[in-house]
Amino acid sequence: MTAKLNQIIAIEKGVKAKSFQELTDAHHLLQKPSLLTGISRTYQPRDEEGEVFPSEVTRVQASADTVIKDTAKILTKLFDVTATKDWANCVAKADVIVDGKTLLSDVPSTYLLFLEKQLVDLGTFVKKLPTLDPSETWSYDAGSDTFVTEAVQTAKTKKVPRNHVKAEATEKHPAQVEVFHEDVVVGYWKTVKFSGALPASRVKELGDRVEKLQQAVKFAREEANATEAPDKKLGDALFAYLFS
Numbered sequence: 157m158t159a160k161l162n163q164i165i166a167i168e169k170g171v172k173a174k175s176f177q178e179l180t181d182a183h184h185l186l187q188k189p190s191l192l193t194g195i196s197r198t199y200q201p202r203d204e205e206g207e208v209f210p211s212e213v214t215r216v217q218a219s220a221d222t223v224i225k226d227t228a229k230i231l232t233k234l235f236d237v238t239a240t241k242d243w244a245n246c247v248a249k250a251d252v253i254v255d256g257k258t259l260l261s262d263v264p265s266t267y268l269l270f271l272e273k274q275l276v277d278l279g280t281f282v283k284k285l286p287t288l289d290p291s292e293t294w295s296y297d298a299g300s301d302t303f304v305t306e307a308v309q310t311a312k313t314k315k316v317p318r319n320h321v322k323a324e325a326t327e328k329h330p331a332q333v334e335v336f337h338e339d340v341v342v343g344y345w346k347t348v349k350f351s352g353a354l355p356a357s358r359v360k361e362l363g364d365r366v367e368k369l370q371q372a373v374k375f376a377r378e379e380a381n382a383t384e385a386p387d388k389k390l391g392d393a394l395f396a397y398l399f400s
Contacts, residue, residue: 161244161265162381168237175234182223182230191218224399232391244385250376254368265380271373279366286353294351305349312343 185191194216199209248265251258263271288294294303315337325331 158384158386159240160381161241161248161383161385162378164237164241164244164385165381168241171234171237175230178230179227182227185218186220186223188218192216192220228391228395228399232395235391235394236387236389239388239390240385243388244383248380248383250380252369252372252376254372259369259372260376263376263380265377265383268373268377268380272370272377275366275370275373279363279370282359282362282366285359285362287356287359288351288353290356292349294355297350300350302350302352303355304351308347310345310347311341312345313339314342316340 193214195212195214197212199211201208245264245266249262250265250268252260252263252268252271288303292305294305296302297304316339318336318338320334320336321331322334323329323332
């Protein structure tokens, strides 16, 4: 019987879980000596008038040989399903196609799965890239390899004390003078801002590329997993050697 690789992958997890549970149960069963032992005792009085006691019988409830055979049967299915998957993975390949162009050729399904997981992390990385302050106008400066703003000139001021005569001096009173400070321009600042961040449009472009590649890898993986997976029967040979 031939199944698709994706069908084998779908059932493998369940087969593994069931095999593990049944193997665990078998192991626990064999750790209970009372289930593996039995006894039969009958009583015979010395004479006909002697007291009679009923026979005692404890039957064997588990057989190590039977458990071994059951275990081999359980694990044979797991070994066969896993072999079928792994053999199919050897030939399951597909192209990664983006915008009609083949980016990668004959990529194994296992590597496609790896790529798919990595692109999730890359998508998170790209989304968190820093972007330029939208309140500023930026341009790229090759000399500094950064983005820069246009120069902005601002005045540098200094407080200079001034006197304000509120009342002139008289023969009897001195002049009333009030001191105040006046801001006087003493120079000019020329400010240019630099940034190593990226334009928001560039971050969006990178994010779109990651998403597009993610889709392409998913499509390729689905195509690769549609490869036929002929049944592999290896368990019987293995356990015939192990437990014969």
